[in-house]
Amino acid sequence: MKICVDLEKCQLHGQCVIAAPELFSFAADGKLQWVESPSGSQRRQAEEAADVCPEQAITIEA
Ligand code: SF4
Structure with missing residues (x-):
């Protein structure tokens, strides 16, 4: 599993x-x-973080 964050979308909430x-x-x-x-x-936990991100900046790769 890999967690990716699109820092161009992330607003640091x-x-x-x-x-x-x-x-x-x-x-x-x-x-x-x-x-x-x-x-x-x-x-x-990773999926929960992706779900709550208001910018949908978090993606999880299998
Ligand atoms: S919830 Fe989303 S927008 Fe907020 S800090 Fe985390 S990755 Fe960035």
Whole structure:
């Protein structure tokens, strides 16, 4: 599984950070950082983050 974030769409609202704090966070410089290749057991969290993103910037590849 791979998580992709389209940073041109991302508006840094942070809903993904709230929904999946193990996978998404803000770096000290304010940029969004995320786990690009999470374990299979984290799929549900990744899907929740993608669902709540208001910009639909998160895609999950099998
Ligand atoms: S929820 Fe979407 S728009 Fe907001 S920070 Fe996360 S990826 Fe970016």
